[in-house]
Amino acid sequence: MIEVDNIVVTFNAGTPLERQALRGVSLRLEEGEFVSVIGSNGAGKSTLLGAIAGDVLPSSGRVLLSDADVTRVSAQKRARYVARVFQDPLAGSCGNLSIAENLALAASRGRGRSFLPALRHSRLSSIRARIEELNLKLEDRLDQPMGSLSGGQRQALSLVMATLAPSSILLLDEHTAALDPRNAEFVLDLTRDLAARFNLTVLMVTHSMRHALDTGSRTVMLHEGRILLDVTGEKRAGLTIEDLLDEFRKARGEELAEDRLLTA
Numbered sequence: 001m002i003e004v005d006n007i008v009v010t011f012n013a014g015t016p017l018e019r020q021a022l023r024g025v026s027l028r029l030e031e032g033e034f035v036s037v038i039g040s041n042g043a044g045k046s047t048l049l050g051a052i053a054g055d056v057l058p059s060s061g062r063v064l065l066s067d068a069d070v071t072r073v074s075a076q077k078r079a080r081y082v083a084r085v086f087q088d089p090l091a092g093s094c095g096n097l098s099i100a101e102n103l104a105l106a107a108s109r110g111r112g113r114s115f116l117p118a119l120r121h122s123r124l125s126s127i128r129a130r131i132e133e134l135n136l137k138l139e140d141r142l143d144q145p146m147g148s149l150s151g152g153q154r155q156a157l158s159l160v161m162a163t164l165a166p167s168s169i170l171l172l173d174e175h176t177a178a179l180d181p182r183n184a185e186f187v188l189d190l191t192r193d194l195a196a197r198f199n200l201t202v203l204m205v206t207h208s209m210r211h212a213l214d215t216g217s218r219t220v221m222l223h224e225g226r227i228l229l230d231v232t233g234e235k236r237a238g239l240t241i242e243d244l245l246d247e248f249r250k251a252r253g254e255e256l257a258e259d260r261l262l263t264a
Ligand SMILES: Nc1ncnc2c1ncn2[C@@H]1O[C@H](COP(=O)(O)OP(=O)(O)OP(=O)(O)O)[C@@H](O)[C@H]1O
Pocket: 011, 012, 019, 020, 021, 039, 040, 041, 042, 043, 044, 045, 046, 047, 048
């Protein structure tokens, strides 16, 4: 479960560069809920994920994970409960280490242990089994360097790595945006599969309006640090990409031709 309660995030407070990235955002995700977040450039999407992960400290408001107030808990401590995957396929893993070493490190995330014990045979077998089960076709390449994989394979493994530790919260920051359409669909299918298998609570930021409407069970739209739209159920099922664009046009009072949001 994730709850952000009226959080305000201000960068460079008190300077000419002051910027209020979140202006009182409240959002609650129940355990196992999968929510897609869409919003124009600079809307505050990454800041919201950062506030949940503990990278960004809100100037007011609270962040709760599994009903515990973690507002002042460090990102390192929250890593036990929160996994993240970023846009850059290179961001979540180490190219010089083998695939197995990366996976073992991920499995011990948030426990503050050395990865060497994590490479025990039993742990490796369970990791291999997970890779096989997900049909990633990488189980015979576990000794190869992570850097030898394609961007799509590496992002698929980043996602698997995010689900190896016993965390139940997954934060996805445009994790398919840097992939070609075929790999993006593959990674998105894997995301749905892993979320369902492990009953993960997922907050997925995307610039694709289609993904925002057809992934997960709820769509939240952020605009200039505020939630503009929060839809689920029949209301969401009836929404089209054009409806989403209309909402943005109403909010911005202009066309969105130049915005990356226009990704179909
Ligand atoms: N570390 C920072 N220091 C100063 N300003 C920041 C910082 N991080 C974000 N901002 C500003 O806060 C606002 C929200 O940024 P954020 O990255 O959360 O938006 P976003 O919705 O993720 O945008 P995009 O889709 O372009 O990635 C922007 O105006 C951004 O410039």
